[in-house]
Amino acid sequence: MSTLYRWLINICLALFALSVVVPLLWVLMTSFKTGAEIFTAPWGLPHTLQWQNFVRAWQEAGIARYFMNSLIVTLAALAILLPVGAMAAYIFARYPFRGANWLFGAFLGGMMFPLFLTIVPLFLLLARLGLLDTLHGLTLVYVAYSLPFTVFVLTGFFQTLPQEMLEAALIDGCGHARAFWKVMLPLAKPGIIVVGVFNAIGLWNEYPLALVIMSSDERRTLPLGIANLLMVEQYQSDWGALFAGLVIVMLPVLLVYWLFRDRIHETMVAGALKG
Amino acid sequence: MKRTKYALLGIAVALTVVVVVSCGKQSPTATKELEVACFKGGYGIDFFEQAAREYEKAHPGVKIKVWGNPRVWEQLRPRFIAGNPPDLTYPGWGMDHWALVYEGQVIPLDEYLDSPPYGKTEGRWRDTFEPSLLELCQYQGKTYMLPYFFSMLGWWYNKDMFEKNGWKPPRTWSELLALCEKIKAKGIAPITYQGIYPAYAVSGFLIPWVISAGGIEAFDNAQNLVPGAWKSPAFLKAAQMMDELRRRGYFQEGANGMDHTGAQMEFLSGRAAMIPCGTWLHSEMRNVMPKDFRMGFFLPPVLDEGKGDPTAVGIGIEPWMVPTKGKNRELAIDFYKYMTSLEKAKQFVEQKGTLMSIRGSDQANFPEHLKEPVEVFRRAKTVWSVEYRQWYPRLGKEVEDATAALLAGNITPEQFVERLERAAEATRQDKNIPKHTDTRGQAR
């Protein structure tokens, strides 16, 4: 009974792992095929490796430029987001005040509202501030929209840190702010890294905000470039280039994720458990 | 404490810098600048960019910025609301064109249409357009949009397959049924279609057969929301014809779950013999088309004793317009006049392989796959267009949903026409929906 059960579970484990890996390998394999091959033999091996797919994706969609833009916006957003988010989370976690629940709730509520309806008011606002179609405008918007998740997870993180450390620091004559930067923030580093990586992945993949805010070709981000490719392919059926584009956008994300996977798991789960 | 202050200060400074820097950019320029925003579909936007460079060369002091992408309408919407639209735009199929007209966001063009064409001192620009296409752009007697290229709707067949088996493209309903039986016997699906997007079935099956059964008036009345028109005998007959093809198993199995490229790929790979599609089919599939693939175009087979004109052909346009709040109206018009000159029109036909709305442009060298459609268009005595879909998007959606249900065998032809009439009735009763009338679809 017990062995049978174990076998059953092991088979399930393997099946799910296969269901994840096989399709991704399939995308990789498909990115080397011709359009006709993709449709006539979608699961067959490519006849010859179509490296041109990648060349077309890289050149026609101008992916090199978009890659840089995405990198700049993502890093800049993180550089503002992480300190700003950590500061707020720290207060929520450690300094109870009247209205704290209310404010915290307001931060979380933002996660439940369908994003694309705020796009028109947001566009008008950015137009008034002169931030439209600028990388720094997009960066600020990204920071704002990433705050709910960041504050949520980091608050949970600061709550787990031992109170004694803070008290010791305060007794040593540190101010509250100094205690935060010198003692608490370094202690929360694992949490910061995870939040950073998660936001990096999310911002790297972000599409609707960038679509409406950016209009100049030379300032587009990578998802805009890929979506562009996807749409164009729908009119031209160059599916090989499309899949090559998908690989280009997926690889960095998977790579970053793979590097930080253990840490992400621990904290992702830790944050969720406290919910 | 200090740290906090610095952090706050930093953010404040950053915000200020951002605002100041971006404001500084809006300095006036000496040259006249024109912004043209285009939908980037199967034909790309390179042709318009090229035209802009040529126009700049001929008109020193003018700078034209042409930009576009496949979902340009999403970017244009907030710009229309904010009141800073481009000077000239081709917003693409995702834009609700008529809403722009109702809101006064685009200008009526008749005054300009009555002025001379590009580079001429006499004649009317209006007369250079194919009149039946210009009529599609009118509302309450005024012209708000301008056609550029246009597409024709019909059926395509696999030429090699037909020749090898000695089949001929069917002209009538009885010929169609007989042919389908033969094709099916060969183990090939007679007809496939783009099931996930039922609009193809509406303009490929439903409307042509409504017109065949009840004449063009049957369709005009429906578009004009005449009570009862959507459940007229002509609509019922057309629905019964679709239902009969389904019951006889002449549609490819699984077509109801295929997207456009999927179904078109079935056709190209020889697993289906015929498919309804517009004249864009070739350019859409050119990257995956087998090198020696030959396809032919024909009108949907008509009823043997049909009332309608058997030469009637469905067309579609993707219009351009001039926003009311654009900054360079005259220049925008003049540039569009340049783009629609006979010379540019012929170039477009030759480079892009599609039909143009400019008269005389059919004298250009058409690519092989367009020769049959051009012939069909020249012979056509009646032209129709699925206008209710743009006029009344909600009715259009319900017609498409009902068509999908009919083709899947979920509803009977009788239930089908009842659904259509109910949707038309709802539109008719809704006072918030501006109504259109059309007397088009008549003789050319």
Next chain:
Amino acid sequence: MTSQARSAFMAGFLLPATVLYALFVVMPVVQAFAFSLYRWRGISANRTFVGLENFRQLFADPIVWLAIRHNLLLFVGTSVVILAMAIALAHAIGHETGTARFLRAVYLFPQVISLVVVAILWMFILNPSFGILNATLKAAGLERWAIAWLGERSTALASIGVAHVWHALGFYIMLFAAALRTIPPDVMEAATLDGAMGLTRLRYVTLPMLWAVLRIALVYMAIGTMNIFSLVFLMTQGGPDRATEVMLTYLYEQAFKHSEFGYATALAVVNFVLVMALSGAILALFRHNPQEGRA
């Protein structure tokens, strides 16, 4: 440090985040709420105040009810499957062996990649003529089962559900695996010594210990399925004949295809309230751990 200084410190730390959030998120959301009281085509600055008219229409709109039904079906269907699979599989990969860690990492892949890729992948798998699913069925002699999964009214919604489960399952496996690790080993051992095995152990030992996580997981799933959009939009467009229409696809149709921006924002408000209500209901319903009461 005085209490004044303490307040200044707190305000200083909260301010940057609050200002950014209020300016770029709260203000647009509030404005969007306001739009729900207008008839507005969303294409010019003109709009007419109509009060609650949009909401009145909305409750009389049969498609809204259909969409809500589909959202709830997706929630119930996918959460049952996800919970069952996640709890069963979490058991097996909770250990700190190399294989378990490798599998955990792999299981999260679908979460990390863009939903666009997920949708394209499943469209290719479910394709009626060359998809791998039908190819397999035909090879197994089950011709009759090889249907147009996304084209049939009876299977389209379930197909979307499968894609959603594929996308989300990894996260919940991780969640439960971590929760299981927090159960003290001696509790498990004691239960095993008492002769509690398999289902019995699951019911009397594991589930009660997992209760808190279960609650949170259900709330996450409710938020996820009530706000589902990309998968449906890309895979079926809400079709065939609205068989997969959900709140956000209908909202998209109203806003961008029918130019009913006011009505669409009213839909967003209703959906927002629904998500909150559903989350609240789950939290209330699962407040008391039934096993704790007995012990």
